[in-house]
Amino acid sequence: MSWHLPWTAHLGLRGPDAPLFRHSARSADPFDQIDFIADLGFAGVQDNYAALRPADEQARVAGHAARRGLKLASFVHDPLGWNLPRWSADDAEGRAALMKELAHSLATAERIGGGTVICVAGFDRARTREAQLAAMVDNLRRAGDAAGRAGVALCVEMTSPSWLPDMLVTRIADAEAVVRQAAHPAVRLMFDAGHIAMNGDDPLAVFGRVADLIGGVQVADMPEGEGPGRIDVGGGTTNWVPLLRAIRAAGYAGLFEVEHEAEGEGRAGEARLIERLRAVDAAVAGE
Secondary structure, eight states: OOOSSOEEEESOSSSTTOOTTTTTSSOSSHHHHHHHHHHHTOSEEEOTTGGGSOHHHHHHHHHHHHHTTOEEOOEESSTTSTTSTTTTOOSHHHHHHHHHHHHHHHHHHHHHTOOEEEEOOBOOTTSOHHHHHHHHHHHHHHHHHHHHHHTOEEEEOOOOTTTSOSBSOOSHHHHHHHHHHHOOTTEEEEEEHHHHHHTTOOHHHHHHHHGGGEEEEEEOBOOSTTSOSOBOTTSSSOOHHHHHHHHHHTTOOSOEEEOSOOSSSHHHHHHHHHHHHHHHHHHHTTO
16 A cells, blocks of 8 residues: 655664664664565655764665665764754854764765755753854854755754753744744754644644745654653644645645654554554545
């Protein structure tokens, strides 16, 4: 059965050794994962930790994905320092280090054929949030020139403090402001519906405000009550059909990145994830 929306699966969120379908595929090896994802009919694969792989492995993983007809989705900039206040550096040494790491991310993007780099930043307790956000705007504007030449989008992602504490961009309003103030075509917004909902905001209402900034879309559902967030799409409280229809109607033609772990245990949990996603996908298409 084919899919109506171009979904992706990840090769690991919390770490590179815990891919989405680690129980259903032959193994957690990225090549086995890619085979399973392709056989499932997904459109892409998200290799969050691509920048940590040796250059030759980056090329081999991307090459296998391409042979199986999968596009490369987003990956994390500076995966060893993603939670440090590097994007908000306001001194020459810090900015030079940032640009050096950016060069590595852009080289990774070129090798794997990926066009979206996720940008998050840790919070520096010694400085005000306002000063750090302003510095992040300046740094993204500078970085945008290099990213633009490489054909890469730098996507600013807000993260809910209930999921990831001590981060700089913790509200969608701040992420929106950073992207708008950077005012650079290579600086975009990663629309993570899970983090938005986790903060108590309505993803559909938020999308209407930021649709012109979107560089990528990530999906995860929110459970009822006080349970931990980021569960199977279709298993929680988010009203996916109008949201996904609105995203497509706005002209978004990119991938929809499934950015959560299976809610259930083992192979059965992963099968349930797929079943729920199929139901949402069919409902969006009006089936």
